[in-house]
Amino acid sequence: xxxxxxxxxxxxxxxxxxxxxxxxxxxSEKTKMKVRAVMxxxxxxxxxxxxxxxxxxxxxxxxxxPDVSDDYMAGSVAYLEKRLRSYGYDCILYCSGYEYEDxxxxxxxxxxxxIDALFLVGSHYAGNGSGEDVDYVRxxxxxxxxxxxxxxxxxxxxxxxxxxxYQAVYDAVSALTETGKKGILFLYDSNSYSTMEKMRGYEDxxxxxxxxxxxxxxxxxxxKILTVRDMLLEKKDLEFDAVAATDDGLAIGALKYARKKxxxxxxxxxxxxxxxxxxxxxxxxxxxxxxxRSETLCKTAVDSMMALLKGRPVRHKKVVPCRLVKRRTTNF
Amino acid sequence: xxxxxxxxxxxxxxxxxxxxxxxxxxxSEKTKMKVRAVMxxxxxxxxxxxxxxxxxxxxxxxxxxPDVSDDYMAGSVAYLEKRLRSYGYDCILYCSGYEYEDxxxxxxxxxxxxIDALFLVGSHYAGNGSGEDVDYVRxxxxxxxxxxxxxxxxxxxxxxxxxxxYQAVYDAVSALTETGKKGILFLYDSNSYSTMEKMRGYEDxxxxxxxxxxxxxxxxxxxKILTVRDMLLEKKDLEFDAVAATDDGLAIGALKYARKKxxxxxxxxxxxxxxxxxxxxxxxxxxxxxxxRSETLCKTAVDSMMALLKGRPVRHKKVVPCRLVKRRTTNF
DNA sequence: ATGAAAGCGCTAACAG
DNA sequence: CTGTTAGCGCTTTCAT
Numbered sequence: 001x002x003x004x005x006x007x008x009x010x011x012x013x014x015x016x017x018x019x020x021x022x023x024x025x026x027x028s029e030k031t032k033m034k035v036r037a038v039m040x041x042x043x044x045x046x047x048x049x050x051x052x053x054x055x056x057x058x059x060x061x062x063x064x065x066p067d068v069s070d071d072y073m074a075g076s077v078a079y080l081e082k083r084l085r086s087y088g089y090d091c092i093l094y095c096s097g098y099e100y101e102d103x104x105x106x107x108x109x110x111x112x113x114x115i116d117a118l119f120l121v122g123s124h125y126a127g128n129g130s131g132e133d134v135d136y137v138r139x140x141x142x143x144x145x146x147x148x149x150x151x152x153x154x155x156x157x158x159x160x161x162x163x164x165x166y167q168a169v170y171d172a173v174s175a176l177t178e179t180g181k182k183g184i185l186f187l188y189d190s191n192s193y194s195t196m197e198k199m200r201g202y203e204d205x206x207x208x209x210x211x212x213x214x215x216x217x218x219x220x221x222x223x224k225i226l227t228v229r230d231m232l233l234e235k236k237d238l239e240f241d242a243v244a245a246t247d248d249g250l251a252i253g254a255l256k257y258a259r260k261k262x263x264x265x266x267x268x269x270x271x272x273x274x275x276x277x278x279x280x281x282x283x284x285x286x287x288x289x290x291x292x293r294s295e296t297l298c299k300t301a302v303d304s305m306m307a308l309l310k311g312r313p314v315r316h317k318k319v320v321p322c323r324l325v326k327r328r329t330t331n332f
Numbered sequence: 333x334x335x336x337x338x339x340x341x342x343x344x345x346x347x348x349x350x351x352x353x354x355x356x357x358x359x360s361e362k363t364k365m366k367v368r369a370v371m372x373x374x375x376x377x378x379x380x381x382x383x384x385x386x387x388x389x390x391x392x393x394x395x396x397x398p399d400v401s402d403d404y405m406a407g408s409v410a411y412l413e414k415r416l417r418s419y420g421y422d423c424i425l426y427c428s429g430y431e432y433e434d435x436x437x438x439x440x441x442x443x444x445x446x447i448d449a450l451f452l453v454g455s456h457y458a459g460n461g462s463g464e465d466v467d468y469v470r471x472x473x474x475x476x477x478x479x480x481x482x483x484x485x486x487x488x489x490x491x492x493x494x495x496x497x498y499q500a501v502y503d504a505v506s507a508l509t510e511t512g513k514k515g516i517l518f519l520y521d522s523n524s525y526s527t528m529e530k531m532r533g534y535e536d537x538x539x540x541x542x543x544x545x546x547x548x549x550x551x552x553x554x555x556k557i558l559t560v561r562d563m564l565l566e567k568k569d570l571e572f573d574a575v576a577a578t579d580d581g582l583a584i585g586a587l588k589y590a591r592k593k594x595x596x597x598x599x600x601x602x603x604x605x606x607x608x609x610x611x612x613x614x615x616x617x618x619x620x621x622x623x624x625r626s627e628t629l630c631k632t633a634v635d636s637m638m639a640l641l642k643g644r645p646v647r648h649k650k651v652v653p654c655r656l657v658k659r660r661t662t663n664f
Numbered sequence: 665a666t667g668a669a670a671g672c673g674c675t676a677a678c679a680g
Numbered sequence: 681c682t683g684t685t686a687g688c689g690c691t692t693t694c695a696t
Contacts, residue, residue: 002689013667018691028665045444049390050689052381053672060424067410071610074406078399081427090445092392093425095413112377113422225613252614259616278403281557282584284591284616334673345683350675358681382673385688 001044010038021046052114060090061305062110065121066098071277072247072294076121076149079298087306089116098124098190104136117145117305123162126151128191145308147301150292151193152317159308161301161318163292165194168322169201169244172272172290176242177209179331181270183240184211187250189223198246198274221250228253233260241269248273248280248289255283255329271329285328296320333376342370353378384446392422393637394442397453398430403609404579404626408453408481411630419638421448430456430522436468449477449637455494458483460523477640479633482624483525484649491640493633493650495624497526500654501533501576504604504622508574509541511663513602515572516543519582521555530578530606553582560585565592573601580605580612580621587615587661603661617660628652 003021007014012035019027020035027035038044052058063080065073081091092113096106103125110118118140125148127134134153140146141157148160176184186202188195203213216238221231228250245251251273258265265271265285273280276291297320304314326332335353339346344367351359352367359367370376384390395412397405413423424445428438435457442450450472457480459466466485472478473489480492508516518534520527535545548570553563560582577583583605590597597603597617605612608623629652636646658664 004689014690015667015669015692016665018689019666022691026665031665047385047689048445049381049384049388050672051691053379053385053674053689054691056381056672058381063425068400068413069407069410071403071406074403075401077425078401078427081400081425085426090424090426093395093409093413093423094417095410113380225610249610249614278557278581279610279614282581282611283614336673346674347676347683347685348681350673351682354675360681363681379673382688383675385673385690386675388688 001042002047006035006038006042006044009042010035056114057116058090058114059088060092060113060115061117061119062092062094062113062115063119063121064094064096064103064106064110064125066103066124067095068093071279072275072292073121076294076298079295080119080121080149080302083299083302087302100132107136107140111140111143115144116309117147119147119149119301120151121149123148123151123192123194124190126153126160126193128193128196130191132191145305147305149297149301150294156316159301159304159314159316159318161297161304161320162194163294163297163320163322165197165292165322166201166204168290168292168324169198169274170205171201172324173202173205173244174209175332176244176270176272176330177205177211179270181242182211183242184217185238185240185243185254186218187228187243187245187254188218188220189247189250195246202244221253223247223249225249225253225256229256229260232257243269243271245271245273248275248277248287251287251289251329252279252283255287266329266331270331273329276323276325280325280327288327288330289325291323291325293320293323333374334379338367338370338374338376341374342367388446389448390422390446391420392424392445392447393449393451394424394426394445394447395451395453396426396428396435396438396442396457398428398435398456400425400427403611404607404624405453408626408630411627412451412453412481412634415631415634419634432464439468439472443472443475447476448641449479451479451481451633452483453481455480455483455524455526456522458485458492458525460525460528462523464523477637479637481629481633482626488648491633491636491646491648491650493629493636493652494526495626495629495652495654497529497624497654498533498536500622500624500656501530501606502537503533504656505534505537505576506541507664508576508602508604508662509537509543511602513574514543515549515574517570517572517575517586518550519560519575519577519586520550520552521579521582527578534576553585555579555581557581557585557588561588561592564589575601575603577604578606580607580609580619583619583621583661584611584615587619598661598663602663605661608655608657612657612659620659620662621657623655623657625652625655 003014003017007017094106096103138155146158150162152160243254263269273287273289276289280287280289335346335349339349426438428435470487478490482494484492538545575586595601605619605621608621612619612621
């Protein structure tokens with residue numbers, strides 16, 4: 001059942017049917033009714049390909065993230081999808097993995113789908129501390145609207161929405177020092193843009209509170225609870241009385257360490273996580289965590305897209321403050 | 333830059349270019365080389381719409397799930413996407429929510445996208461215990477290949493891949509009785525197909541071990557850790573020494589209850605969860621949980637699709653056994 | 665307000 | 681092995 005059939009059955013031309021489908025104002029209400037009736041009766045649905053060919057758009061956006069099975073990204077993708085759907089957009093999902101080649105390949109591939117916009121979820125697309133290239137993001141921006149969720153790339157055409165990770169960690173670590181903590185560990189598991197921001201916050205907070213930054217207290221470790229615990233267990237000669245982690249999983253690894261060593265939390269050791277995931281309330285004691293408000297980030301990004309599509313200007317960088325959720329692993 | 337431009341630049345016809353793009357065997361290697369060179373030099377990429385129009389397929393499948401931010405579904409979606417991508421398929425994601433109308437609407441909408449197959453993730457699409465309709469799944473199967481992950485609908489054209497939840501719970505509850513437990517709670521949070529299977533397993537295990545099934549020990553509760561804990565705290569007159577939950581979140585709620593009541597686990601109360609999520613290793617003590625092996629389910633489903641597409645027959649129902657992961661909240 | 669007709673870029677049958 | 685050509689179903693001028 002195609003547009004010709006409907007046209008014939010309704011006794012009009014295909015142009016009129018097309019206009020009705022697109023709710024064009026220049027069709028009389030009467031004709032619209034008639035045509036709609038025929039369409040309904042025959043369960044007609046326009047062929048999206050043919051339509052795409054004509055319009056060169058399918059009202060589809062691409063969402064690329066390293067891994068949807070990650071809690072943080074899953075939440076972001078869920079929210080993006082929901083909001084985009086509410087505007088009538090479909091979402092093509094692409095999980096790229098974390099490697100540079102894979103990320104670049106994913107972006108290249110998805111660009112060929114003639115999507116209307118590209119959403120990059122997670123700051124892994126903003127390069128890493130080791131000066132990783134983000135050329136593929138820049139290239140994408142030449143072709144298409146790109147939105148970077150929780151990362152920043154200075155480039156016209158790339159609209160960045162990010163949470164203020166620097167300030168959040170700065171404040172948390174400062175608060176830790178104010179409760180008398182001196183040996184504060186920084187646990188991280190990537191070199192992404194946001195992680196580097198968190199690290200800056202950690203370092204500045206220490207400095208501003210008269211504590212010197214030592215490299216051995218900044219620990220890079222895989223985000224597996226038991227791996228973190230065991231790693232900590234092995235650092236016999238490292239003294240610390242608090243840990244700030246860039247992710248709840250890392251923080252819980254520290255919690256497991258404390259338990260193993262029979263250290264009291266937050267007395268002997270204070271712990272603060274990041275992302276305020278479900279993990280943070282399932283451990284014991286419950287974990288204080290920084291909420292990066294990913295829903296707000298996603299909402300902002302989608303709304304920016306709609307604004308841009310309507311020709312309204314949008315800032316290239318929007319920063320949303322984080323929110324500290326105080327629970328039992330800290331004294332403040 | 334379209335196929336005509338390439339044809340002209342390469343000095344061949346568009347048909348030849350098309351054949352090269354599709355790697356047809358009936359083009360000489362020489363011509364292929366020449367055409368490919370021109371394509372590369374001009375960064376040519378075929379227009380997917382036009383191609384879709386001709387083939388009436390875009391090598392795209394639909395993945396529908398109630399909510400990707402759920403851990404179990406996120407894992408499944410991630411795995412499906414990965415495997416489908418490896419076969420060259422794109423994935424359109426649709427989060428439908430849990431309500432009947434929304435699920436039906438989602439399926440209807442996504443069918444109009446002329447996808448090549450539909451993957452329904454989670455047994456919520458297999459109706460619920462209250463006899464919910466699954467007509468929309470049946471209808472979908474008229475139009476398209478549909479795969480149901482972890483649910484069962486008896487209908488030709490619907491290919492179901494599910495884990496043996498009945499047996500898994502039957503075995504777990506039997507094991508619980510063998511360690512002397514008599515008052516075993518069954519915590520559940522939905523009426524989905526798989527939940528009903530789990531309940532059957534629970535009931536049969538009790539019966540077969542000489543324990544009578546009482547309605548007040550089967551508790552429907554929202555899957556929120558604190559909600560579960562508080563609900564249990566309020567049941568003053570209910571005696572129990574074990575809990576079998578249909579999801580790790582529920583089980584951890586029970587664990588929080590035990591802690592609040594200063595009950596020893598698994599001594600005073602044994603607990604077993606379901607899904608073997610990250611939650612299960614972040615709590616204290618770590619939670620024994622049933623792994624439904626969703627990766628295997630997803631892999632099987634995708635492979636079934638490929639087989640079907642190649643004209644090979646596939647069984648309408650494939651059952652994968654679960655795996656019990658023993659940790660610290662049970663005595664076996 | 666409506667219709668006729670020219671594409672959109674590609675695939676596939678057919679012809680050579 | 682290669683070219684010609686007729687669609688695929690819709691949008692969009694351009695007439696009327």
